[in-house]
Amino acid sequence: MIRSFLFGLVVVAVMNGVACGVDNQVRDFLVYDVDSSTQQYRLMRSRIETLDNLREGRGSVAKLRGGGKANIENGNPETEQEWAEAIVVSGDSTPDIQVVVRDNGVAMPWDFHSAMMLTLYHHLEQASLFFDSLGVSPDVVGTMRVYYNMPITVNLWMLPLPLVTDNAAYISTIDAFVIPPQVILNDVPLYANRGVVVHEYSHAVFNRLVDADRRVPVYALESWDNLVVNERRSLDEGVADFFAAVAVSDPNFLAASISDAEELGIDRDVSVERLYDAALRASVQSDDLVDYDPYILGSVVASALWALRGSTDADTVTSAVVGALNRIKGIDERLTLTLFFDFVIEGLPADLQEAGCQLFAMRLDAVAGDLACVR
Template identity: 30%
Template sequence: MHRSAIAAALLLLTACEPVPQDPVRVRALVLSGNGSYVTQEVTLNTITDIIHMEGSVAKLIGGARIVLDSADPELQVPTLTEEGFANALIKSDGRPVTANWIEQDGVLWPADFHTWNLATTYYNFEKAREYFNTVGNIPQADFGKDPATVYYFADFTLKDSNPEPIKDNALWFAPTQSFMVVPFDELQKAPLAINSGVMAHEYSHMIFNLKVYGSRRLPPPITEWGAVGTSPGANLIKALDEGLADYHGYGVTCKSATGCDPRFLRTSFEDKLSNDRDLSKSDRCMDLGLRNSLQNSGLGTFSGQGLEYKLGSILASALYQAGESTGQREVLMRAIVSAYSDETANNPGLKQLISLVGSNQTDFNLTSVSAVFIKHVTDVPLKTALCNELIDHLQVPAADLVGPGLPCPAAAQGGNTCTRINP
């Protein structure tokens, strides 16, 4: 190995701005067939600055400090805009990261741990973008002209819940319209940034925010619906966001060399969490306690108990069963993304349903949301399978979805995996 990459780095550092390059071959950490991460040559197709890890898909920033504190005087301004809110949270803008490379036979090898992490992170963002572009059928123009901001090893604090910066996490944070990859501390398995399914899960949150919330930093279904004592609509949309993120995280693994992994969390988290979120488990069912919490709890209580993940996993599993049983996984994934926003008359997407519901969030419920997804599936066998799974696992009454003028075919009456609970 030698350091001829240094000359290239200096050229990049002295340029006025990054210049688009041909695809760059690098080594990254990629999951192998035996369940471990190994060094593998990959191609970064959208990178424009290989030293500062910036391209059309993502821009990685180090050293940022973000603090959300309800007592912060900067947040008390009555006329504070959403952008002003975001600016108040960012206490330090950070700076571009610096990757260190060693070049061998035209391939760049990371020279230190952080460069391995940075290379793999960027590669995983490329894979997530590619999935939503090709499988999700989202045009490149919809992603916007600016790359996603990724705060790498950010000092990120949610002061109301913990005065210490968050560790062992990766997340999409809507208020700043950015991703956070925070330092790891106690996490003993693979760092989250190198887990392609986890990063695709977070990227899915960005897509949900883009399509369903119109890239709002403070989405009204959360800030307005969630501000009242009982918030069934806010509870449900939080669960949808989590469940769909798991489903699309799974979808991205299906494009990898190792194939589909419904337990993609297993390489980074303990067995209990990965088992609880295993999409392939067919016995996930709405129960009376969860339904009562969904309908009668405030958002803080519902999320405080992690129930958005429990309900989200039921939804993700139902989608998994419908897509896999019919052999139409990608068709269903594409239909689900198309259901995020749809201006077509008489076929609203989730975004449009939110507008139609207005302040009456009780109309944003399991029946109306299921109908949105079902109406965006055109293939009759797949539509029937989806109806059966949603009726069964989410405990939606068949009579609400099957019949003249309703979205499900007459053949759909629900499965028999879950024991029916009282209406």
């Protein structure tokens, strides 16, 4: 759908005889974004303010790189250096984004990859503005490297096999976003989904605030209890989904990209009521780093925060969450999910704290007795 739409655009551009060119002063672009009136993705006229070099996809928010590969050289790293060197990027190059500037000053991407790279940059800029509005300055994350169209491969057998397709990931050890090639074209590519980009940007924010900017998380190097590691990873996923849903005003922001979510076993709609019950608690306690699925408890976190909006507004909840993320920095292996929620409650206006306590106690059923407001 995207390809054919763009092909149509290019044909129109050629027929109109519009010149190709690169102008770093251009600020208005056609990018793929969600139309707030319909919640559908389409090519929309949008601003990008921070691109210093349009052709190379470089600006204060992100520096795009194209092609190459991210190879997992060590599947079982132990030391900090082994972790830092476990994934090696090679063969990447400077992109060559081509646009056609129309008479009205709007730059239209010339080809599919140009459209997707501009879309990606736009969404990252929007993500940085979103967090800036919550008090997390763009300087906190800084200029992210983004590897576009880069397969992630592993050194197994003779040929490296693509490990991930149709994904988008923040990988802390190389401090970069990796966007593997898109294979399925039925839906909006994950990296063109603004909610997904906010989710990934949130991981970079979590890395800076909670992991204290350490590229290799401490839990990978020390032998913490499964419970602590698993709750921490779920918290990272949960706040990322919450921020994404708030940023695009869509509790089921993944649906645009994953229409067959049920078949794929993906259940992340943050408007669904979810509980941290005894059965989930048991798996959080027992599963190790490899077996644990952080999204299940992550979705409990996201949906509890999302539900709190019902008693107030999104801004009040998001600022309480950012405040809590700042307060859990450095707590490391003493960090529990309930401590994070204690800080969220304390960050709410006084008249909301009781409602927050009741809601979180209900959702965090198995650990409710550990909440400070319940004890």
